[in-house]
Amino acid sequence: MTAVDRAVTEAVLLGATGGLISVRIVLLRLPFFTLAMTHATFPGVVLAAVFGLDLYVGAGLFGVLVVAGVLALAHRREQDTTTAIGVVLSAGFALGVVLLSARNGFSKDLTAYTVGQILTVGDGDLAAVAATGVLVVALLGVAGRRLTFRAFDPDGYAAAGHRPAVIDVALLLTVEAVIVVAVPAVGAILAVAVLVTPAAIARLWTRRVPAMTAVAVAAGAGSGLAGVLLSSVYDVAAGGAVTVVAGAAFAFSLTVTTAWRALRGTVSVPRGT
């Protein structure tokens, strides 16, 4: 495989995996949490690089800590969760930046960790993304219905005898796994695009969870493919191109669906009254 082939495979696999899990993130209203998790994973990536650990091991271990921190914040009774997340987010990012700045030649590394370098992914990276994809499919296969129940009726879920904490931990650990495998490809800042935008697009087109999941997977894989191809044609950063394509697809969907609803609205009003 050439570097471009590998990059395309990585982008499509990652897009599909991200699309699959993104529906859950959007339904549970976790985009800000996810953003904080990506920023807080950043020092883990840097630490792994500083101590010469495997990136996935270092970032993965740190990621488990991050999940624990996020859960501790979420379960606190005090009201200001957003502010607390903001503090965690800035602390994590600053820690990564300071650690990195103590090394020589850090601007190049920094770029690789913040916006990714998809053209340098190896077979190991591909295997990691594929494994994470299997993990996400397994989670949704085992607990998909429960996750939907939990998202739409949290009180009913607890009343039915399920334990919300268990499923929250399973979901957040899976999200963290996707973040960790997304870092080499699109970087810590843009990882959140892979994890939120596909579902944001899908939610505009349909309200039904299975259909939304299908659209999100297609949107994730499609923008991955188109982004990498565009980046190799125009010689721009691949992680950036993937994200811009996804953002453009969102803008297009928003315009079309808003116009469609407005048109349908004006037609149905006379019939309704």
Add this chain to the structure above:
Amino acid sequence: MIAPFTQPFMARALAELIVLGALAGTVGVLILLRRLAFMTDALTHTVFPGVAGGYLLAGEGGVFWGALAAGLLTAVLLTLLTRHRAVAEDTALAVLLTTFFATGVVLVSRESGYTTDLTAFLFGRILTVTGQQLTQTLAVAVVALVALVFLRRPLLARTFDPGGAEAAGHRIGLLDLAVNAIVALVVVASVRAVGTVLVIALLIVPAATARALSDRLAVIVPLAALLGATAGWAGLAVSYDASVRHGLRLASGGTVVLVLVGLHLIALVGRRLRLTRGTA
């Protein structure tokens, strides 16, 4: 702790950080009360394509104006998108943030050696702040503070009683736009000197720390401004000391944030102690 600042570049860096710390601390209280942390983070990232575009079009002088244009554009887009019914607010923010940031990345990646530019954007270049930049920062600070003082009553009404504010004849949409524009101004004023990482921390952490120490708005606002300015000075001094005396290079922006987070943790522990003593 004063010696390093006798050199002109350190004095300018200190002045810039004190002005920004005080300004961001003050505006941060509004962000805290309205729970706009996520929106603020989005704004710090969406300014990037303006910085990149301004630099590509007009060189070093275009950065400020590019950032200003992008900041005000996102303030409008954010206000509109967060009022759109079909999209949840946090989802809209995440999409806008990553798309704008990625546009900036794509723009700079056309240049060779773009990693330096990206680094400058994330960390800022506090030690190379010029007199002109300092003037721009001061001008923006004055505009933002005047707007805050002028709008303080409707803004507070909107914060604590949105329904009442609307009934009293305030235009909610315009007020939200004003808040977003003020935050955008602070981000634009600071991003070139201190970088994205530091801006978001300056806007969120001092206000949260002040909130942990007091329940009264009249105390929180000056305290947040003071904390922001103090952390700017202490962080700069620590990073200078580490690099000159111990040969350990610490990014000044990141060090300032770590000082802020440290102060925040102390305040949280203090609050916990005070509360347990209060209930016992």
